[in-house]
Amino acid sequence: MGLFDRLRGKDHPRVAFIGIDGVPFSLLSDHPEEFPNVAALADEGAAGAIDSIVPPESSACWPALTTGVNPGETGVYGFQDREVRSYDTYVPMGRDVQATRVWDRVTDAGRDATVMNVPVTFPPQRNVQRMVSGFLSPGVDKAAFPDELRDTLQDIGYKIDVNAKLGHKDDKSDFVEDAHKTLDKRYEAFTHYLEKDDWDLFFGVFMTTDRLNHFLFKDYERDGENKDAFMEFYRKVDDYLGKIRDLLPDDVTLVVASDHGFTSLDYEVHCNTWLEENGWLSYEDDDHEALSDIAEESRAYSLIPGRFFINLEDREPRGSVPQDEYEDVRDELKAEIEALEGPDGKKVADRVVVKEEAFRGDHDDIAPDLVVIPNHGFDLKSGFKGHDEVFGIGPRNGMHSFDNATLLIDNPDAEIEDADLYDIAPTILDLMEIDYARTELDGASLVHQ
Numbered sequence: 025m026g027l028f029d030r031l032r033g034k035d036h037p038r039v040a041f042i043g044i045d046g047v048p049f050s051l052l053s054d055h056p057e058e059f060p061n062v063a064a065l066a067d068e069g070a071a072g073a074i075d076s077i078v079p080p081e082s083s084a085c086w087p088a089l090t091t092g093v094n095p096g097e098t099g100v101y102g103f104q105d106r107e108v109r110s111y112d113t114y115v116p117m118g119r120d121v122q123a124t125r126v127w128d129r130v131t132d133a134g135r136d137a138t139v140m141n142v143p144v145t146f147p148p149q150r151n152v153q154r155m156v157s158g159f160l161s162p163g164v165d166k167a168a169f170p171d172e173l174r175d176t177l178q179d180i181g182y183k184i185d186v187n188a189k190l191g192h193k194d195d196k197s198d199f200v201e202d203a204h205k206t207l208d209k210r211y212e213a214f215t216h217y218l219e220k221d222d223w224d225l226f227f228g229v230f231m232t233t234d235r236l237n238h239f240l241f242k243d244y245e246r247d248g249e250n251k252d253a254f255m256e257f258y259r260k261v262d263d264y265l266g267k268i269r270d271l272l273p274d275d276v277t278l279v280v281a282s283d284h285g286f287t288s289l290d291y292e293v294h295c296n297t298w299l300e301e302n303g304w305l306s307y308e309d310d311d312h313e314a315l316s317d318i319a320e321e322s323r324a325y326s327l328i329p330g331r332f333f334i335n336l337e338d339r340e341p342r343g344s345v346p347q348d349e350y351e352d353v354r355d356e357l358k359a360e361i362e363a364l365e366g367p368d369g370k371k372v373a374d375r376v377v378v379k380e381e382a383f384r385g386d387h388d389d390i391a392p393d394l395v396v397i398p399n400h401g402f403d404l405k406s407g408f409k410g411h412d413e414v415f416g417i418g419p420r421n422g423m424h425s426f427d428n429a430t431l432l433i434d435n436p437d438a439e440i441e442d443a444d445l446y447d448i449a450p451t452i453l454d455l456m457e458i459d460y461a462r463t464e465l466d467g468a469s470l471v472h473q
Contacts, residue, residue: 046234048285049073061266072440076284078382085283091123092449092465096385135224191239241422242288285428290401295326330404331392
């Protein structure tokens, strides 16, 4: 029994979803003594590692998780996408997500949804009870709706995101301190509205976990100098999850999930530098800075994370590869990527996925032709300037992984086996007893009732 020993008098169940961006399941499951609240949730409900999506990048993952469909349907493939039939690129925001969000299905069913700090949701929607946008949002004054939410968040000193630049310093203490402050304010805001008990779906995301992992994950995995600080932070995350679970009413099911896993980063791989060195990519002049600067004779280019595009005739403005050569050229590029080895002799690619295997929908016209899922340790970058070497070392020591994302459901009837990110939205809808067409979604419910 939580703090609320009453039900709200409604005849339908509710869900509280708490996102823990980038948290690998093994981190939690390997340390039950350090994270007793997560361990209790796993023991009394269902828990397991799940797969992310292709590509496992937060800007693509959160639209997929919140809609239950692939990037061909959401229209968002990564942090940077390209315009149709253009070399111009843009950073996808909430309005670029073309599929129906799970909270929209909730409001369409006549119920209330509170949505807090979900990446790729700016500007905030006005058809929900309340929303504060997450990652890539400007200040709270523009990211929160309605005014009551904005005023409350400003009063408590809410932070949309951690200052990641602090993580570039050799001394991580300022960064870790800022991460704690961001996490604390997020928890304060979450509990304020959880305790209002006026919602049917609460959907909130702790993103600071991802930020911390980018700069301290190798310290955790390989006993670095910041391992204690890393574990202290996650003990606080576990404590906050336990407190949230305790305060939820009995008619609410808690779901906790991450959008991708995490692993140690050994080498950054500058994909466009590799393409240039191997004769696939060239530029119109030496001052190239963007995709729009590639030369007509280029046969391929890359965007993060690990997305490769054939410079295709009639699709790209200066496409050089004829349509009837597309398959052969793509196969050639795929084989060369598969053969690429790092300085340590390990293969960079775990697998190379062709577009037809990963994407389908009305928005696959901007889909990459190939996506590389790298082996652990290789972080795929795709800048167009500033890198003379293919392999380098940057300020981050942790990177996303396709495998080992987290899913916890406080319901013993759930079964987490061979699951992926697409299964979360239909699971939430089933838990809330909201009807939807199974064929509309790429995932399937994990709750067996």
